Amino acid sequence: MTSRYIAIDWGSTNLRAWHYQDGICIDSRQTTAGVTRLNGKTPEAVFDEVTQGWREKTTPVLMAGMVGSNAGWKIAPYLPCPARFSDLSQQLTPVLDNVWIIPGLCVQSDGNCNVMRGEETQLLGARTLGPSSLYIMPGTHCKWVHADNETVQDFRTVMTGELHHILLNHSLIGAGLPEQQTSREAFEAGLHRGINDSDLLPRLFEIRAAHVLGELPRSEVSEFLSGLLIGNEVAAMTRLYAPDTQQPVTIVANPSLSQRYIKALELLGYQAKVLDGDNAFQAGIRSIANAVAN
Incomplete structure (x- = not known):
């Protein structure tokens, strides 16, 4: 294992950084x-600020996210799928000395035409922490x-x-709704509707009509809509990928969002295991840092 490295998750609106030594996170920063x-500011100026006091010339720094897009610091090409997990550590884009x-x-x-950054x-971390044939990343x-x-x-x-x-x-x-409230009942009602009715577009205006006519509490529209959309998504994607009902799918997300997908999957007869997104990201970076060191 490399003794020291820096991991950066640099997206469109936020940047998070972790400083690792001997496999332990000794500091973290967010901006x-x-x-x-x-x-x-230039990307390099922001980079210098967020790594100040952490980085020596030989310290590996690994960055992921929109920093590698055409709106970021330097374009890191997409790897076409099917792509081996090992390719991620073998086709890094250098930015500065020991920075990729x-x-x-x-x-x-x-x-299908798709991209991810x-x-x-x-995903690389999830493959180690919760291996599966189907990953959901809400x-x-x-x-x-x-x-x-x-x-x-x-x-x-x-x-x-x-x-x-x-x-x-x-x-x-x-339009004109009051502050929205959490409602398990409204979410599950939307979930059942979304799972059992593939005609999503006509159902959307019915949400407006339902709260205007008093069929749906105006403070619970968000929850019903969430259930409708997630139910429709999960039903459509499980039809497409047809996962094994005897093997759990892996959800990579925060706990509250994961529970919504777990409920949808349960209604369709599927099992799920959950991984925290940050833990998966850091496990993925760790494996790349070790590959770089070797």
Whole structure:
């Protein structure tokens, strides 16, 4: 194991960094200086600030996320799928001495065109911490990843989180609503609807009609909408990938978001195990750092 390294998750809106020594995180930092929020600073200036006092010339630094996009510091090419997990450590993009960006992954086929940046590092860690043939990575843009022990075969992206935000905040569905409340009953009602009805588009306006007519409490629209979208997503993607009902899928996310997907999967007869996203990311970075050191 390399004795010392720095891991950076540099996205569009945030940057998180961890300083490791002898396999232990000895310090961490976080800033809102994502690649779209540099406020006139160069990426190198932000990098120097966030690693100040940590970095010696020989300290390996591994970065993942939008820092490798065309809006970031330097473009790190996408690796086409099927892609071996080992390729991630073998095709790093150098930025400075001992500073590299981890490549993203892409799919280009007749029926699927997809990209990911940052999730590939979580995926690498998840493969060690919770191996599976199907990984679900919920968030603004949820990734569904089909893999074996050696290779990422295919993945899809579902814009469930972003769609929920847009519909609730910028459409007629959410117009004039009061502060939203947590409601397990409303979420599960939406979940059942989303799972059992593949015609999602006609159902969306019905949410507006339901709260106007008093069928749905106005404070629970967000929860019902969340259930409807997640239920529809999980039903569609499990039809596509047809995971083994005897083998759990791996969900990589924070606990609260994971529970929503677990419930949807349970209703469809699937088991799931959950990994914390940060833990998966750091395990992925660790394996790359060790490969670089060797």
